Amino acid sequence: MPQLSDRAQDPAPDREIETLAEFDDVVARGALGGYRVQAVDLTARTPDLLAVATSGAVFLGCPMEPGGLAKVRADGALVFPPVPDLPFDPYRGLLYTADALFEHLDQGYDATPDALAYAWFQRTKADGDIFASMLRSVHDDAVSDALDEHLAGARVVGVMGGHAMARGTSAYTGAARLGRTLARDGLTVATGGGPGAMEAANLGAYLAPVEDAALDEALELLAKTPSFTPSVTDWALAAFDVRDRWPSGGDSIGIPTWFYGHEPPNPFAGHIAKYFANATREDGLLARCNGGVVFLPGAAGTVQEIFDNATPNYYESRGEPAPMVLVNRAHWTEKLPTWPLLQSLAKDRPMESRIALVDTVEEAPAALARLAV
Known part of the structure; x- marks a missing residue:
């Protein structure tokens, strides 16, 4: 050699x-x-x-x-050398774009590189082929490298929340306005890159540079296709219609995974770091949110993200604890009583002054700014 x-x-x-x-x-x-x-x-x-x-x-x-x-x-x-017959490039040097992942969407979502990569993952993940697992690992490491390069010097704020949040709901509207506010404050919005709350926050960041009325119009257009089920194709086409109407959108980050293949990436993230390994994706997303994280109402995935983020804050393994803002008091104290446990963990530790629970999404940016001082 x-x-x-x-x-x-x-x-x-x-x-x-x-x-x-x-x-x-x-x-x-x-x-x-x-x-x-x-x-x-x-x-x-x-x-x-x-x-x-x-x-x-x-x-x-x-x-x-x-x-x-x-x-x-x-x-x-x-x-x-290049690996033939792969639907993805394991050595890629740059992050994905929505245009690249959704290429050939006019032929249906199943024809897109995103869907083909998921299909390859499904075929290879259970057969024990070390070559396939190596390719996935090389790919994910290359994506992490590209993500670090893209975010160098950026102040990144994560917005976490459930994928089931439908377009046309007040919760979706609130998440979109949150993303717009954070982007206008000069922050880089990062999400899990999927549908629901994640898409809404990326949408808000995308429309941050244009007039306020654009977001209201976009929300109305998207509400006609509320969910990625039953048709990912129709859901994605509606998003691209919005992008075509306002082509000069702002940047934000989406960090989705093929592990949850039923969740397509949303087209509003300007740059997409998509992973095969969900554990790498989850940890990498939260680790890069140096400006803090806002947790909107969600289910098991969002609860997991709260404590994935709380652990390094508790041990200060990434340095000074980053702010954590939980939105919707009833959700996080009654429906899924995560807040009392988070408070107990934080008691008498540096992270205690870096956590907050607010009632409404409109309060989140101010809470985030207050905790960052």
Whole structure:
């Protein structure tokens, strides 16, 4: 096996090449040694590969012509070739977009890359094939790397809540307005990336840059297709109709999973970090919410997220505890009495001053700001 140089073994973060433009820029400045080239199609760059030194470089899933491939291997570069017949790229260097995941939606949701990736996951997750499990792990690690790069320097606030929250309900409207308020406050909204409360918060962030009336109009349009059941296709098409009407939307993050394949990603998140491993996705989502988390009413999944977030706050394993705001007193003290347990855990610990329970979603941004002081 080729031996990597010291520089290749410990590259600086800016030594990742994730687009053809970045590749061209590096080649123009000299050798590729020490760079990691991720999922860049180099079939049209054979002359560059032949002309530039590539010793110590790592090529991850980069298509190449045979001549270029032979040369970089002869140089001693490490090459992980593309894996044929996969509905996803395990070496991807960038986050997903809704347009990419929902490509071919006009042919029905089952024809989209998102649905095809889930179908592949269903076929392979139970057969014990170590190659398939390795591909899933490589993919999820690449997504985490891309997410960290995208969020560098951002103040991220999570909005958690149930996927069953239907369009057209007052709860959905409240979650959308919350997302808009947080985005207008300069925060990056991050959600679990699915339907319901997650979609609503991403929708609000998407429409934050435009006039207030746009959100009311969008909510009215979406209410005609309240849920992703029975038809994901119709649900997603309604969202894309809203995006087409207001094409200059704001950015936010969705972090969904193929583990819950019955839940499609929502099209309003500007960037999507989709995972195969739900545990990696859950922990990664909450760990990146350095500005705190707002928990809207939900069921088992949201309860799990509350205590997934409470644990590092309790032990201060991520440093200073991040704010936690639970919305809807009756829900969290009577229907699912999570708040009393959270209070008991927080008592006499630094996190005690970083938790709050509010009655309405309109109170959440102020509570979040108060806890962050």
